[in-house]
Amino acid sequence: MKDFLQKLALCVENGKINKSSPYPPNMRDQDGADELAKRALEEGVKPDEILENALIPAMAKVGNKFSRKEIYVPQMLMAAKAMSSAMVHLKPFFQSGETKRKGKFIIGTVSGDLHDIGKNLVAMMIEGGGWEVIDLGVDVGAEKFLKALDENPNAIIGLSALLTTTMENMKNIVTVIKEKYSSSKILVGGAPVTTEYCKKIGADFYSPDPQGAVNYLKQLAS
Amino acid sequence: MLELAESQIRAGADVLDVNVGFPGVDDIILLPETVLAIRGSFDVPLCLDSPNPKAIEAALKVAGGKCLINSVNGEEKSLIALLCIAKEYEAAIIGLTMDGDGITHDPEKRLAIAEKILSRAVKEGIKEEDVIIDPLAMAVSTDSKACIVTLETIRLVHQKLGLNITMGASNISFGLPGREDLNSSFISLAIANGLTCPIANPEKITAAVRATDLALGRDDFAVRFVEYFQSKI
Numbered sequence: 340m341k342d343f344l345q346k347l348a349l350c351v352e353n354g355k356i357n358k359s360s361p362y363p364p365n366m367r368d369q370d371g372a373d374e375l376a377k378r379a380l381e382e383g384v385k386p387d388e389i390l391e392n393a394l395i396p397a398m399a400k401v402g403n404k405f406s407r408k409e410i411y412v413p414q415m416l417m418a419a420k421a422m423s424s425a426m427v428h429l430k431p432f433f434q435s436g437e438t439k440r441k442g443k444f445i446i447g448t449v450s451g452d453l454h455d456i457g458k459n460l461v462a463m464m465i466e467g468g469g470w471e472v473i474d475l476g477v478d479v480g481a482e483k484f485l486k487a488l489d490e491n492p493n494a495i496i497g498l499s500a501l502l503t504t505t506m507e508n509m510k511n512i513v514t515v516i517k518e519k520y521s522s523s524k525i526l527v528g529g530a531p532v533t534t535e536y537c538k539k540i541g542a543d544f545y546s547p548d549p550q551g552a553v554n555y556l557k558q559l560a561s
Numbered sequence: 562m563l564e565l566a567e568s569q570i571r572a573g574a575d576v577l578d579v580n581v582g583f584p585g586v587d588d589i590i591l592l593p594e595t596v597l598a599i600r601g602s603f604d605v606p607l608c609l610d611s612p613n614p615k616a617i618e619a620a621l622k623v624a625g626g627k628c629l630i631n632s633v634n635g636e637e638k639s640l641i642a643l644l645c646i647a648k649e650y651e652a653a654i655i656g657l658t659m660d661g662d663g664i665t666h667d668p669e670k671r672l673a674i675a676e677k678i679l680s681r682a683v684k685e686g687i688k689e690e691d692v693i694i695d696p697l698a699m700a701v702s703t704d705s706k707a708c709i710v711t712l713e714t715i716r717l718v719h720q721k722l723g724l725n726i727t728m729g730a731s732n733i734s735f736g737l738p739g740r741e742d743l744n745s746s747f748i749s750l751a752i753a754n755g756l757t758c759p760i761a762n763p764e765k766i767t768a769a770v771r772a773t774d775l776a777l778g779r780d781d782f783a784v785r786f787v788e789y790f791q792s793k794i
């Protein structure tokens with residue numbers, strides 16, 4: 340069993356999606372995350388264990404390597420794709436409630452801003468941290484965030500903005516959310532955002548990289 | 562700011578892009594102020610870069626000389642707000658090949674948006690040569706076809722419309738190592754396809770631009786190429 344999980348973690352870490360994927364070249368023709376997750380379940384490994392002992396630690400490694408600039412965006416995307424191909428097999432257990440995730444995370448790029456790369460990377464890494472991610476897309480205003488929160492009152496919120504001009508819209512969104520849900524936690528991120536700005540607008544946390552957000556959520560959950 | 566302007570001009574910038582986007586800033590006041598400060602010291606064409614048409618208009622009022630507006634896109638709202646201002650101040654416009662539906666990954670569709678911007682501008686009385694198209698450069702780290710879509714758009718706009726083409730080239734290397742090398746290679750390919758006025762840091766890309774022009778037979782006796790490298794010694 341341990342062997343399965345170790346192999347699966349290695350596939351996720353290196354972005355080996357499935358057997359037919361040619362990437363990375365040194366893992367060519369080997370089983371990928373897809374096959375290994377399926378086989379592990381067939382062999383009786385618990386879905387919780389797959390999530391906790393293979394996918395989450397592998398994605399944490401990926402996030403840390405990215406923070407240290409040992410890997411880059413394409414490698415991170417490959418890892419996230421491998422993770423997703425394993426997650427597909429866990430989905431029925433999430434839906435039935437047999438396997439529980441750590442909580443819900445709502446994310447969106449704020450109004451006026453169409454940039455989605457940073458938002459997507461954070462969403463992937465947080466999903467890889469064991470959370471259910473609700474991605475509202477780009478150009479998301481306060482109302483849409485509120486509606487998502489109404490549907491998922493305990494969810495944590497993430498706001499993304501790439502431009503100095505659209506970053507300004509974070510302020511309004513934070514104010515509106517905190518008015519209705521004063522105990523909600525809001526993370527902010529994106530190229531122009533800083534810790535000072537985060538504090539100034541009353542948000543709860545800023546991270547310069549995806550893994551920082553994952554670690555903060557982990558703290559909140561524990 | 563003036564020091565930065567001077568070093569960029571010294572490094573070979575032909576136009577300065579002026580952007581005052583910063584949290585809490587009122588660009589209707591700051592953009593014209595910045596333009597006036599640069600105008601006081603340098604005689605270089607300016608590109609007014611703001612999402613706010615009112616700030617652009619305020620800056621055009623004080624700028625004098627020919628300016629560039631960065632930017633218009635294919636959305637009605639944008640065309641209506643900016644084309645008449647451009648016409649009034651005889652400014653050139655940069656037209657982004659995107660519209661209300663966002664960004665398409667089909668070069669033919671980007672060309673169609675460029676055609677729309679051009680025809681609307683001409684109808685407004687703006688000269689064709691005052692329309693510059695931005696084919697949109699997107700990060701290749703998340704989409705391995707991103708650069709080829711941009712290059713194909715450049716080729717189409719160049720061949721079919723014959724317009725000047727600009728873009729913020731350094732976007733493409735986001736999330737990757739070796740950014741300057743990648744940017745230089747991409748700029749070379751883009752120039753070969755019809756890019757005429759990249760927006761970039763001249764301290765970093767002038768070498769690639771001069772080398773490409775020389776390789777394409779556009780620099781007789783390598784005059785500009787040699788001059789650039791001699792000036793660096």
